[in-house]
Amino acid sequence: MDKGNERITIGVLVGGIMDYFTIEICRGVAQMARTFDVDVVVLPGKYLNRDLSGNKELTYEYQFNTLFQYAKIPQIQGIIVAEGSIGCFANEEIMREMLSQYEGIPSVLIASRQEGYTTVNFDNRIGIREGMRYLIEQVNCKKIGMLGGPLCNSDARERKEVYEQVLAEYGLPFEKKQYVGGSYERGCYQEAGRLLDDNPDLDAILCVNDDTALGLYEEMKRRGLVPGRDISVLGFDDTRLAARATPPLSSVKADPMELGNVALKMLLNKIEGRSVCDMELPTHFVRRGSIAKVKQKIVTEEAGKASELADAYFGDIYYRYRDGEQADVIYRLKDSFIRLVDLLEEAAEGEELLSNQAFRIEMAVDEYIASGAITYADMGVLIPNFQKIFHDVESSVSNIEMRCELKQLFANIYCKMLQAMDNRWGEDMEYKIREDHQTKLFVRETLLFEKGNDLSYAMMIGRLQWLGVKNAMVYIFPEIISHLARESFVIPDYLYLKAYLKDGVAISIPKLRQKVSRNMLFRNNVVDPDRRFFEVMLPLYSNENLYGVVLMDLTEKVFENGEFLVNQLSSAAKMIDLLKTNEKVQQKLEESLAVLKENNIALDNLSRIDAMTGILNRRGFMDAAQKMIDRKDGTVYVIYVDMNNLKIINDRYGHEEGDYSLKLIADILGKTVEGRGVAGRIGGDEFACALDYDKEDEGEAVLQEIYHQFYLHNQSSDKPYNVTVSAGTSKVDEESGLTLQHALTQADEGLYHVKMLRSKDVAKE
Known part of the structure; x- marks a missing residue:
């Protein structure tokens, strides 16, 4: 997509390269960027106003926030700002000050209620109401507590308001001690402990997000309490970790990928001069094992035909992948799922299970599993949904023998699924071993240089292909910048493009062509000016010293290894600088030695x-x-x-x-x-x-x-x-x-x- 003769480039400002919210937003932006053919550079800062006094390992993470300055480069025509993550520890005044520097640049804010800005948000109310109503009406919970977030954050405030409103609607008691505020982080053990100590009779706890809920899980485990058995737990976000927790965490499904998708469409409309209104995206409740089983069945529903409900079941199991890069795979998976359900329903219509029917069902199960049934499923709802399918199929069968055969048939299906899960875990272990090996090679080879010259920068990025990165650029500042916390940062007028990776080949830049204006970092004549990209910019730093930045393809493995990648590349940049300094010192020493030799007698x-x-x-x-x-x-x-x-x-x-x-x-x-x-x-x-x-x-x-x-x-x-x-x-x-x-x-x-x-x-x- 071009604006005039200029190709549109979008900046995406997020908090934390490995943060779930960030990853999903970027996936949504990437999907829509391909549709509209625009370039994107992701600028992953950290969290403004975060208290790091108790964590020395994160003392210098503020260096990531220098990346936000690059959003002002004229090559970026518009920005998406994930305020909900960047500002989760900051009040509105701090965020408005941060946003004011982008005045005049078309922008869309994600998870924000800032007045005067175009925003896209989750409707926190719908999903939380669904979850709390289920707890109250189906599980018969009478006392519900909440582990909240920082109230300077609009989402945290809104989720607390909905929590209090639902309690009031049902006439349930609320005391101040039932709510404990904290952060959005997993390490909320002290806050979780206080909530449990002050309210020993809680039936359920609503958590501001899944990370907080998983922190609560750990505190409950220390006390011998089991989520779902002793206290029901409900999270928010429905992350992959939620589904993989033990027991699987019930949550409110809020799709950040959709936020990114919609935000980019809104921003492109703004850039084109169209009128754009704020948007709210729906959320919905996802029940898993962390909520107690229903104590009494209030409504008895007649079972429907499984084939008629197949779409709903499939959507419940594979909702994470309804769109995106896996669309073709999910389409084939859905086709095999519906075919399996149809065969099960067809078999139930007879008086007995025929051998050819059993064979066809077995083949259909194998095809379904081979299509990625286990790979893409939310494991917390896969088996429960097949239990529903069994109930739907069995309800139409009156023959006792046929019912027994159906039970045996479904038992075989469960066995195949469990075997597939076991195989999947084995594959995951093998993958992890391979990844560990690749990581060790990367660590070794990114530091496998002996001289502090420009060829070393090419070696530094030459091993990025194991992360799926085919294109990258290394920019080094003219001088090392000493940047302390809370100091302002100004991008130098020009940087040196030391090396770039093109289609997997590392190339060193001659000195005469290295100097690049800060306004031309993303697209210039040194590297192909017509290139298409979806990239991430990462800082190269050591403690308070900034060496430069690296731009590279943003791949799934970069998401997984982002923090490690920054540390490793920064170590390489530091070593190159040290070697370069050492070589200069050595050269001066050699020159001095020559002078010393000439004056040896006098000096002696x-x-x-x-x-x-x-x-x-x-x-x-x-x-x-x-x-x-x-x-x-x-x-x-x-x-x-x-x-x-x-x-x-x-x-x-x-x-x-x-x-x-x-x-x-x-x-x-x-x-x-x-x-x-x-x-x-x-x-x-x-x-x-x-x-x-x-x-x-x-x-x-x-x-x-x-x-x-x-x-x-x-x-x-x-x-x-x-x-x-x-x-x-x-x-x-x-x-x-x-x-x-x-x-x-x-x-x-x-x-x-x-x-x-x-x-x-x-x-x-």
Whole structure:
């Protein structure tokens, strides 16, 4: 569908890529998008104003909400906003502020009561009334509680109002403690516990949605209570999890797929300039095992002919698939179902079950099961509906033997169904094993790159085909964006299209063609500008850092693996960036190394000099002294020198005077050994010398020379204190066999004995 010469692109803003409500809305939009030939990009944010203080794992999920900014790109001609999910924790003021940024863009809101906007909603009243009337009239419930949602949400408010109205209509009591508000989430155990504690005599509980009901299930299980036996439970939404719960959850069927379907039709009419009115879609009650069996039969109905009711039975079992991509499959399934019912009814008209009739029925059952009877059925209502069919067929039979044969026939049908269910579960297990293997391969191969270059982005999306994705694009921001919670986010003026997947082939984009304006992200000349798409945009982020976004085909497996997919691709983007940074650092290091090599001698000398005194440091002294020992055939004397009373000078005269004293020692020692050895400061107030020495006085002459130099200085100095040292000697020669380190240790021991005799009086008289 084109508007002028421009192909229409619709943005769909939803909450949570793996949320049931989101998935069904998107399915409905997808179905209608194919019909009208329009392009769609789904922008799955999260839930505004959600309190995440108790869940650190979700601390950074707010990064998903940056996707809502992309709905303002001019390439999008209209938007559908699933306000019911995005704003399930937000009040109307927050939602109006969020919606105000799209002023001027044609829009339709789903599950919203916002004034001034075009909306499509469920009629919450019909289905809840049906369910509560059944509880009251058929199950004889006298006290019904409700586990509600946040009252800032219009659906939650409306469902509470209907609940109270029905109780009033039947004259049933209502106390405030019978209603406990919470969230739309499964983790409502505290609220469920409070409702049960405050109302131990409840007959039934209405839940604001199925997730809340399943949370109630878990709390009841902890207390040893069984839904349907101890307390009847009624949900809302009729999700697939509801039908698969134990026991299957009774619910109000509200078809989000139809919401998406209708919303897109309404939006296209708005874009074309047609007048559009708000719409409400009906809901209806679906009874399953979570509601107690009828305590007394109030109305006795005559059984109808099964063939006349076949359409109704089929619709009850397969209502989820009445439209959509499976239409052809469901049509064939319905044909086989009706043929089976006709054969059963035909067999019941005779006096006995003929062998050819039994064979034909058996073949019809096999055909029905092979057509997908178990795959597409709501398992919570499949067997109960066949029990109704049996009742309809049996009611027309008066012959006792024929009744027994019919019972046996239906028992065989149930056995075949159970076998098919078992096979289906086995297939599901095999599918799960294959999926786990594919997931492991994906995890490995999306991170199987060694360099932080643009080819790595192509590798990153090259394994998306296991999700059914054939087309994708990776956009990276010019710089990493640090985005904190509750901060506004602005899309950069341009992004870099690093790689794209086309028909399953990953292609890296040359640098000169990567730069794409933010207004051209969905359709541009780099990738086929005439392409058709139904895509989802996902953020690439790590904690507060945003790296970019990825666009890809929105498939069923993407729905199933959405959160995992974001985490994995984000990890890949982060790793590429780290590798890229590491390569830049490495390059700079190599450049620096070349400079260092050119100045190696100067740097080496610098690294061997004591910064304060200007003589060798410990490393420099040890290297220089060892070289003397290695090349000297005679004796090398080692002198260990320690300053006396440094602490006293520091404390009494100040640290500057202490530093002066250390520099003086270095100067005297350096001059003493100049031309015949080396001197160094080896730590704190400790010094060492190594020098060639041929006298047999064990270094006494050198020691006296050092002491004399300090005496001369103190005599001529105007300092109020004397600078003195203690020293010990040792020698390294062939006879002693000492190493340099051993010689220093021996000299230090000699110094210790001298130091014991020193005076601690530093002041001059």
